[in-house]
Structures are given as structure tokens and as C-alpha cells.
Amino acid sequence: MLLCVTLPVRSISHLLELGAFRPLVSVPGYSTRATSESVKFCIMVSSTETMEVSKFTKLNSARKSTPCSTNVRATPDIEKTFVHRVYDAIAPHFSATRFAKWPKVASFLNSLSPGSIILDAGCGNGKYLGFNPNCFYIGCDISPPLMGICAGKGHEVLVADAVNLPYKTNFGDAAISIAVLHHLSTESRRRNAIEELIRVVRKGGLVLITVWAVEQEDSSLLSKWTPLSDKYNEAWVRPSSPRLHNSVALVLEQIPETNEVCSATEISKDQNALPEDGEEDGGNDDTLAASIFNGVQEDAVSSGSGDVETNQEYFVPWHLPYHRAEVSGRLTTEIANGLAKKDDKKGAVVYNRYYHVFVEGELQRLVAGIDNVKTVEQFYDKSNWCVVLQKT
Amino acid sequence: MRLLTHNMLACNIKGVTNGYPLRLEAEKWVEKEVDFNADFLRGVFPKIDWPALVGAARALGFHDLLPVDAPDPSVLASDDELLRRFHRALLQLHVEEGGLVCPETSRRFPINKGIPNMLLHEDEV
Numbered sequence: 001m002l003l004c005v006t007l008p009v010r011s012i013s014h015l016l017e018l019g020a021f022r023p024l025v026s027v028p029g030y031s032t033r034a035t036s037e038s039v040k041f042c043i044m045v046s047s048t049e050t051m052e053v054s055k056f057t058k059l060n061s062a063r064k065s066t067p068c069s070t071n072v073r074a075t076p077d078i079e080k081t082f083v084h085r086v087y088d089a090i091a092p093h094f095s096a097t098r099f100a101k102w103p104k105v106a107s108f109l110n111s112l113s114p115g116s117i118i119l120d121a122g123c124g125n126g127k128y129l130g131f132n133p134n135c136f137y138i139g140c141d142i143s144p145p146l147m148g149i150c151a152g153k154g155h156e157v158l159v160a161d162a163v164n165l166p167y168k169t170n171f172g173d174a175a176i177s178i179a180v181l182h183h184l185s186t187e188s189r190r191r192n193a194i195e196e197l198i199r200v201v202r203k204g205g206l207v208l209i210t211v212w213a214v215e216q217e218d219s220s221l222l223s224k225w226t227p228l229s230d231k232y233n234e235a236w237v238r239p240s241s242p243r244l245h246n247s248v249a250l251v252l253e254q255i256p257e258t259n260e261v262c263s264a265t266e267i268s269k270d271q272n273a274l275p276e277d278g279e280e281d282g283g284n285d286d287t288l289a290a291s292i293f294n295g296v297q298e299d300a301v302s303s304g305s306g307d308v309e310t311n312q313e314y315f316v317p318w319h320l321p322y323h324r325a326e327v328s329g330r331l332t333t334e335i336a337n338g339l340a341k342k343d344d345k346k347g348a349v350v351y352n353r354y355y356h357v358f359v360e361g362e363l364q365r366l367v368a369g370i371d372n373v374k375t376v377e378q379f380y381d382k383s384n385w386c387v388v389l390q391k392t
Numbered sequence: 393m394r395l396l397t398h399n400m401l402a403c404n405i406k407g408v409t410n411g412y413p414l415r416l417e418a419e420k421w422v423e424k425e426v427d428f429n430a431d432f433l434r435g436v437f438p439k440i441d442w443p444a445l446v447g448a449a450r451a452l453g454f455h456d457l458l459p460v461d462a463p464d465p466s467v468l469a470s471d472d473e474l475l476r477r478f479h480r481a482l483l484q485l486h487v488e489e490g491g492l493v494c495p496e497t498s499r500r501f502p503i504n505k506g507i508p509n510m511l512l513h514e515d516e517v
Contacts, residue, residue, distance in 0.1 A: 071517055073517035074514055075514075113435075114435070115435030116435075117396075136436070138397055138400070140510075144507075156397055157507055158393070158397070158507060158508045158509070158510055160511065161510075161512070164404050164517060166401050166403075166404050166510035167400050168401070168402045172400075
């Protein structure tokens with residue numbers, strides 16, 4: 001029988017780490033719709049499979065170690081695995097390749113008065129630190145290796161979390177967040193990061209935010225990205241997997257209460273048709289399984305273009321050439337864990353970075369929910385959505 | 393980490409209301425020359441928490457570098473010698489190894505190779 005499930009993104013990464021996705025098989029022609037907070041996919045479940053209650057208990061205790069809480073400041077596993085660890089691994093290469101100064105950021109920085117204190121939250125390799133020599137910059141990033149590289153260049157930096165900045169309120173004159181927010185996996189965290197940027201600048205202070213747009217200028221770029229659902233598809237489409245039979249229970253444990261069942265109707269390729277609720281072909285579900293599927297989507301963001309099927313969750317590859325790849329034992333472990341893959345054709349190790357790319361209007365919607373801020377400028381430039389905000 | 397940065401760091405552990413200033417423990421520090429810019433110094437002075445700066449300078453052993461009481465802005469603007477001492481404390485002293493300690497929780501944020509690590513543990517957010 002066919003069952004469909006919507007999982008919060010946080011749960012997916014936890015389950016991935018548990019290896020729980022192996023038995024899930026994609027059903028051709030079915031929608032794998034993703035919102036900003038969750039991914040929906042369909043699985044084939046044998047009606048004869050039994051769910052073992054004991055497995056649920058085991059997983060419940062495993063779950064405690066993961067911040068599956070609703071605390072917006074706790075880092076979700078998907079970010080730990082596909083943002084933090086990846087940037088740590090690629091830091092020197094990433095730093096060496098990030099040197100072009102984006103004109104819009106440059107002009108923003110140059111517009112600030114001499115003597116300004118500028119905070120760069122998510123500063124990466126410190127490309128913009130010290131850009132306007134009349135100002136004092138403090139950069140922070142979640143990646144210690146990247147901060148080490150910045151410090152080596154003489155920049156003033158710290159290791160910190162953009163969702164919880166360690167700065168006093170009202171201190172900075174300006175703040176920038178360049179290509180950062182799209183690495184945050186929930187709408188609440190993205191909004192929280194903007195609130196932090198506003199909090200740390202003085203009244204009247206300016207904040208520049210840029211994020212990757214779904215609406216890429218080079219649309220062929222999207223074909224190089226893996227939509228979140230495809231990635232998990234890849235991880236769990238293993239028809240020959242020996243774990244095919246028993247692990248469905250592992251998947252189900254994470255999903256609370258209500259039942260959502262798809263009809264067997266084929267969904268069109270452009271994903272416009274929504275799956276209908278209804279009884280499943282092939283008889284009665286296992287009630288235990290059925291009771292656990294969940295249709296809840298947390299903080300779902302409707303896309304500005306009006307098309308709720310627009311996928312905004314992607315894995316974007318980073319190719320780390322073999323000659324640059326660290327030769328520590330860590331690389332071998334990362335490949336073994338599925339964090340990285342070797343691409344002999346390209347002579348590189350491929351890492352995937354998690355992105356939530358923004359649709360038109362989405363940044364503005366996030367800002368609309370925040371007090372004491374006004375939008376000074378908003379624009380699209382080189383496949384990025386950008387805003388300049390002012391603290392009021 | 394410069395003392396200007398120290399002046400703006402606060403403990404962001406959930407529920408903490410008295411997390412500033414962080415007490416500076418300096419195990420290793422160096423002095424690096426920075427171009428003197430009077431305009432910058434005069435501009436940044438109003439933002440500086442003077443007692444926190446004095447405390448941090450003292451943690452590095454500089455007990456008489458800065459006056460205990462915050463100078464009047466007009467005095468600072470005209471007194472070049474005082475301005476230079478302010479410059480030295482704020483921008484030239486770098487803490488390379490040490491820690492920043494929250495006054496309320498005593499949580500210590502380490503400083504390694506000049507970089508403070510302000511990341512919180514999961515139970516602190």
C-alpha cells in the first residue's frame with residue numbers, strides 16, 4: 001500500500017543519521033513537495049509488515065540527544081550536518097575562492113560614515129572585513145576554521161551563532177548578512193537572525209541582507225542542485241538494501257499523531273495536483289503505522305509567486321579537489337558516513353550544502369513580523385534577493 | 393581580541409540578565425601597532441562602557457593607562473595624550489589566549505589564537 005508522509009526537515013536529518021531512510025522507496029510520479037519546514041514523500045509499505053513497538057521506545061531515548069525541541073536557537077541537525085560540518089571541511093578552499101567583492105555590498109559599506117562599527121554576521125572568509133578602511137569591523141561565523149583563516153589575515157573575529165549574537169544591544173552602526181540566512185532551515189530561525197541583526201545596531205543603524213534567490217539568473221544552475229527530496233531519495237532508494245523490511249518502524253516513530261494517506265492517483269510532473277486524502281488501495285493499513293503519519297507543517301511559508309509547490313530546499317554541491325582535500329582520517333570517515341562523495345571524473349570530493357533559497361517577497365514577509373524596523377531598500381541583484389533595513 | 397570587541401560582548405545564555413561586562417582572563421596578550429585615527433576614537437568614545445574598558449585593561453596589567461572615571465568628551469577631544477592612551481587600550485592590545493567569564497553564571501568563553509568562541513551549548517540556549 002502507499003502511504004504519504006510529511007516530515008519536518010529537522011526530523012529528516014535525524015532519521016538520516018540513524019540510517020532510517022534505507023527502506024523508503026520513491027514512487028515514480030508522486031509528488032515530493034517541500035515547504036520551508038518539511039518534506040513530503042511517499043513510500044510503499046508492505047501490508048504484511050509488522051511494526052515493532054519496542055523499536056519506538058528505543059528511538060525515543062535516542063531522540064533525547066537531539067535538539068528536536070522547538071527552541072529556535074537550538075541548531076537543527078540538518079544545519080549541523082550540511083552546513084557547519086561542510087564549511088569546516090572546505091574552509092581553506094572556500095576561503096581561497098571567495099574574493100570577488102560584490103558591488104552592491106561594496107557601495108553599502110562605502111556609504112557608511114567614517115568611524116562606524118560594522119558587524120558582519122556570517123562573515124565566512126572575511127571578504128568584506130576591513131573593506132572600508134575608515135570603519136572598524138567585527139566579523140563572526142559559526143565555523144572555527146573559517147574564523148582562524150580570518151584571524152590570520154588580521155581581522156577581528158569571533159566564533160558565534162547568527163541566531164544568537166553575543167553582542168550588546170544598540171552597539172553597532174551597521175550590520176551585514178551576506179549569503180547567510182539561506183543556510184537556516186526554519187522560518188523562525190531566519191526571522192530570529194534578522195531580529196538579531198536589528199538588535200545589535202543602534203537606532204537608525206542600517207542592516208544589509210542578501211540571500212540566494214529561487215529565481216536564479218542562470219536557471220540551468222538549479223539542475224546542478226539537488227532538491228532536498230531527491231537527496232533523501234538517493235539515500236533511501238536502495239531496492240537491494242537488506243534493511244528494506246524492518247526499518248519502516250524507525251521512520252514512523254518520529255512522526256506524531258495524525259494520519260495522512262494519499263490516493264493512488266498519479267500526480268502530474270509539474271506537481272500542481274495535490275494528493276487527495278482517501279482510503280488506500282489495497283486494503284487496511286496497519287493501524288499503528290497509520291496513526292503516526294503526520295501532515296503538520298511547521299511555519300509553512302507560502303511562496304510569493306503563488307505557487308505553493310515551488311521547491312526551496314536544496315543541496316548545493318561543493319567540489320573540493322583531491323589535491324586540496326584534507327588527508328586526515330576525517331575525510332575517509334566523512335565519505336563512509338555519506339557526508340561526502342568522491343567524483344573521480346572531476347577529481348574532487350563532493351560535499352552538499354543545505355540551502356533554503358528565497359522566493360520573491362519572502363525576505364519582506366520575514367521583516368514584516370519584526371518590530372522597530374523599516375525597509376529602506378529592496379532589490380534583486382545577480383540571483384540574490386536583498387534588503388536594506390533600518391532600526392527605528 | 394581587542395578591547396573594543398570585549399567592550400561589546402555580553403553573555404547570551406538564556407535567562408541571563410547580568411551578563412555584562414564579561415570578566416577578562418588574559419593568559420597571553422600582545423601589542424600590535426594600529427594607525428592612530430582621532431576622528432574614529434572621538435566617534436566611538438560615546439559607545440564605550442568606560443568601567444568595562446578600564447577593567448579589561450587592568451586584566452592585562454595596565455593599571456594606570458586609563459583614568460578610572462570616564463573623561464569628559466570635550467577633554468578627550470582636546471587632550472591628545474589621553475586620546476593616544478585610549479587608542480592604545482582600545483585597539484592595540486590583543487588578547488591571544490585566555491577567556492571571558494560571565495559575571496552571572498561564571499560560564500567561561502575561551503579565547504584561542506585571538507578568537508573568542510561565544511557558541512553556547514545546547515542546554516544554554
